Amino acid sequence: MITVFVTVGTFKFDLLIKSLDYLKIDGVNFFFQIGSGDYIPINNPYVRYTNEYNKLVNNYDFFITHAGAGNIYHLLELNKRILIFPNLNRVDNHQLDIANYVEKNNLGIIEKNIHNLQDSLMRLLNFQAKKYVKKDFFKTKEIFQYIYS
Amino acid sequence: MKIVYIAGQGGHLAQFERFKKLAVHGKNDILLTDIKRKDFVGLDVIECGELRPKTGFNLAGAIKYAFNLLFIIYPKIIRQGDVVISFGPGIAILPAFLFKITNKKVIHIETWSRFETKSLTGRFMYKLADKFYIQNEGLLNIYPKSIYSGRL
Numbered sequence: 363m364i365t366v367f368v369t370v371g372t373f374k375f376d377l378l379i380k381s382l383d384y385l386k387i388d389g390v391n392f393f394f395q396i397g398s399g400d401y402i403p404i405n406n407p408y409v410r411y412t413n414e415y416n417k418l419v420n421n422y423d424f425f426i427t428h429a430g431a432g433n434i435y436h437l438l439e440l441n442k443r444i445l446i447f448p449n450l451n452r453v454d455n456h457q458l459d460i461a462n463y464v465e466k467n468n469l470g471i472i473e474k475n476i477h478n479l480q481d482s483l484m485r486l487l488n489f490q491a492k493k494y495v496k497k498d499f500f501k502t503k504e505i506f507q508y509i510y511s
Numbered sequence: 512m513k514i515v516y517i518a519g520q521g522g523h524l525a526q527f528e529r530f531k532k533l534a535v536h537g538k539n540d541i542l543l544t545d546i547k548r549k550d551f552v553g554l555d556v557i558e559c560g561e562l563r564p565k566t567g568f569n570l571a572g573a574i575k576y577a578f579n580l581l582f583i584i585y586p587k588i589i590r591q592g593d594v595v596i597s598f599g600p601g602i603a604i605l606p607a608f609l610f611k612i613t614n615k616k617v618i619h620i621e622t623w624s625r626f627e628t629k630s631l632t633g634r635f636m637y638k639l640a641d642k643f644y645i646q647n648e649g650l651l652n653i654y655p656k657s658i659y660s661g662r663l
Contacts, residue, residue: 371521372521372548430521430522431522431525431622431623431624432521432522432525432526435623436525457624459624459625459626459627459628460624460626462626462627463626463647496661496662497661497662498661498662499529499530499533499646499660499661499663500660501658501660501661502530502533502534505534505596505618505642505644506534506535508616508618508641508642509514509594509616509618510512
């Protein structure tokens with residue numbers, strides 16, 4: 363049995379949570395982090411938020427996530443396999459910017475159509491991602507030199 | 512020297528937390544955030560409310576923000592702070608403007624979630640900030656005077 367961790371951050375994303383909660387795939391179940399969502403899962407376990415998030419993610423290999431950048435970078439740094447479902451109800455389009463980056467660099471799978479979620483999930487289970495490499499932040503010293511100049 | 516950090520909840524705060532691990536902090540530094548979800552050791556955390564909730568602008572939030580501006584942001588931050596380091600979102604714009612017109616330094620680190628497009632906050636902060644850092648090199652095309660910093 364594979365458990366897929368589904369996380370939506372601090373906001374609500376009921377469409378995603380509810381669709382997955384009712385999705386039946388042999389050998390796959392879900393663990394939800396639902397944020398401030400109104401929909402309460404009835405077929406799979408869930409938490410709203412957890413202070414143990416960083417510890418918890420180590421127990422899972424597969425993730426479905428909204429396109430929150432903090433969460434995506436964190437999972438990529440841990441070499442997790444991720445399926446991103448951008449929350450297009452958000453006030454601006456920044457979730458698309460990072461989703462496009464992930465897709466273009468073959469770091470994860472992107473799905474924008476809720477009706478294709480099952481197919482995308484099956485792809486995720488066999489997906490070989492490119493390793494995430496980043497140039498670390500290197501301007502801290504310069505910033506503090508400027509502050510104290 | 513009193514540094515005022517500005518970072519809203521979610522990814523903005525995540526970037527601030529990563530920066531905080533790299534940076535040296537004074538004893539009197541301040542974090543201005545929209546919704547306070549936790550404390551930080553050695554930082555005075557001030558909550559100002561959401562100016563532009565993720566579901567869109569709302570009047571009640573704007574009124575609360577204006578109230579906080581008069582009674583919290585101006586007396587506690589603008590008068591006492593020496594420099595601002597902003598990670599967004601829009602709650603940073605007005606304090607940055609007030610710092611700017613009082614000849615104090617303004618530093619903005621543009622969000623790591625932008626690769627090819629401008630954020631609303633970025634548009635304003637690009638004009639206000641003395642130093643405008645970008646975390647993704649593609650943004651050099653649309654912010655030509657920005658400084659590439661690598662990613663938090």
